[in-house]
Amino acid sequence: MTMKVKLWLFIWIVGIMPLKLTAQNNEKQFPASAVKADLAYMYDQMEKSHYNLYAYVDKTAYKATFNKILQSVPQDTISLLDATKLFQRVAAIANVGHNEVDFPAPSYINYLQQGGTVFPLELALEDGKAYVSRLYTDNPNVKLGEQVLSIDNTPIKQLQQKIHPYLSAERPYFKDVKLELWSFPRYYWSVFGEREAFNVKVKTQDGQVKTYTIKAIPALDYETTRTDVVLNEDRSYKFNNGVAYLDPGPFSSSAEKGEEKFKAFIDSAFTDINAKNSRTLIVDLRNNSGGHNAFSDYLIAYFADKPFKWYSAFKLKTSELLKKQTRQTTPGLELDDYAQAILNHQNGEIFDFSFPVQEPMPEQKCFKGKVYVLVNRHTYSMAAVSAALIQDYGFAELVGEETGDVPTLYASQFSFPLPETGVIVKVPKGYIIRPNGDTQLRGVVPDHKVRDHLLDEQDEILNYTLQKLIQPTQSRH
Template sequence: MKHNYILLLLLFFSSSIYSQNIPVLTPIQLKQDIDSLVKYLDETHINPYYRYPKQLFQQDVIALKKRITKDLNILDFYVRIQPLLGKLEDGHTDLYAPEDSYNILDLFRLPYHFKLNVTAPFITCEKPFRGFNAEIPAGAEIITINAIPAKQIVDDIVALNTGESRSFRAEYGAQKFNFYLGVLYKMNGNYTIRYKHNNQLQTIFIQGARSKQITDKFNESADTTSSADATPLPCDSYYLQIIDSIAIIDFKSFSWNCFKRFSDSAFTVIKKAGIKDLVLNLIDNGGGDSDVGDAFFQYILDKPFTQYDKVVEKNSRLLKARLNKHLLSRKADASDSALLAKPNGSIDTVHYSTIAIEDNPLRFKGSVYLLINGQTYSSAADFAQCFKHYKRGLIIGEETGGLIKSYGDIVSTQLPNSKLRLIISSKLYYNIGATDEDWKGVVPDITATKDKALSVALKTIRDNRKVAR
């Protein structure tokens, strides 16, 4: 009884902490936000109910509004409204998690990285945060956290993420694991972990760490060494290393930030070194600007190409608002004026032309290997499909989370009272080679988990070299 009494006290104080300094809204305001979300969705998205029937969605909306009978802060409101969008299974239609509001509380965090999966083992410990002792061994299967089963935790986190597959949503949710432990279960600083390792069940109590502790430990233990066979180039989104005369380019995102400088530098190094094998690593690349992909293909393709076959787009008030915002810094051209003149709700189909190959003395003509996984998404998945369609090389890893026929080109707005940021897909993209039935990702030529994909690529290259001798 004493243990239960202490636990109730902890939950009480934790709950009261979560209610401090966070905006609170009345039921009327909350229901207005729900109605606004539905309105924005119907006005802007081509077909938000392509996987989840509209009738069921409307029933869910009615049921949610009935359950809202008291004031809620925006964290608790987010937990209730976000599953509506999760059911639509469109990764580009989403409410941004209110992490800024959560971080204001400066709560404790469980200082470990975890992998989430929709099948057993549901939660696996990867490693502690940098500078913290590994009290839970790497690879341990988490059975419960504060008596909550791992499967329930993963299911709850999946419900609070959007995306075309449950596995993608679980992996993506792992990036905000502590946020979800906080908003879902009000965990704050005291974690009783039951885990299994080497077929042995263990229970351990872990005291959480505040953000400042994590930052300080991170700085104290920062790794300043570099590999002797690596050739780092000064760019946040891209990195080149050379192993055994094999060039490996890691893409963290499709960003224009120093892209041209990096690409020219990297392919200059590759050309001078006489490298014949190149690995492009898109594992965990969530995408970015697809024009970056077009620019990169100029370094590895030698014939005209396009990443997209066609795009179906819906004209809407929010799409025009986005354009008008951009026009504050430039003059409208003919296409801008044409879009602004189109009736809201009208739909257009645009077919893409191929992109001409430019003169490029740094063009790579050797063998290329592409690494992908379930977190290869959006523009990164589009790149992978183009790579596959034009048969540029071997693809290794897992099926991409991003589909080859998918919704995208987000427009954004805010819910009027909670100010939660809402993004909505405005277009339906058909990647090159995609058909009406292709609601699927890019399938690799060789299957490998994300932690093994690079090793498989390197072994494949070395085996091919032996055969060629």
């Protein structure tokens, strides 16, 4: 399981391509019949391949909404952007975070190449309110931390509600988290189109309500200057005042021998931690995209005190599409038990699958001190599942805010292209129940709740852990 935002790659591609800043639009166009055919194909394959498409939405209601979307398709040609938005809406009806169509990045790249513009404020969405977290405007009146009340006379809450149907998530809280992840300026453009300027009403930090007119900025300028990329792709290890701090980075890697390099990094960090006789460890899973349990289990094994697994139940549903993908990804290779189970069961069949229980590291390698694990709303997928595992087994105390992603979830995602437009649809083939068996639809709730404000440079969660949890304990010894 993983959630990757690869717009950095798209922007790099744009950077090396000659920009044609003309009025001509090179966006792909499709006949209405092709888009309708893809919509029908998408819905049919989601029914056949999704573990439980109707887990959170009644089938009759889903079908009715789908038909409305199908009927909204115009009679003439449709741009790739507009087609992608239709597919996003169909996927999002399910209210399942892993049943999704990503942000229309190819259309956005084309828009960049044409010199398109975007809204010049980054927003943090917290406690049902929107705050200015980054400024890309030359208007000196707008300040960081101000609450945005409306844009062009539309209340911010209404704007969020209009954007939410394009975002797949179990809860509105998670939809706002994903909106932060992909960024408000990008999604405002995708849903509402280009604007030359915006009338923005804000509430200042001293309570005054003011309205400013701010100009749009070139999307390319926004992408090359933005500094608030949400997901952390880096690994880091630090040791200070007897406290070890470890950020493992995502639980995945596209690099050659990526898993091997990840494990070598973890080995090296814990060798140093134990050599320095640290009694306190902080593991940072904030802004973590998730990935594969082969990575996360290896990390947790260093501070686990008993055998563990990342689920209490793990079930899969096989389908013809999944079998086709499995055969394509393992041509000529000896199939492992997982692939064989997918291929050997009947299409549409749901079955249990078990992975080997993970043993702790040998006692001489294990860390035996106090462990704190940091999480926030951007702790995703396998990172959220790992946090739940750690909490359920009592391996550490969790500090931070509730995760947007949920640890009992429909996941184990795979993808397929739509035949006419080529748009990629992602569906969950599995169902995971967290280790303690809790099936409630909620994120991982930390033991120590601390709000992570994206609108400032302070690290509230780490500071709380150091100052409120660790330092008082150190002073008693």
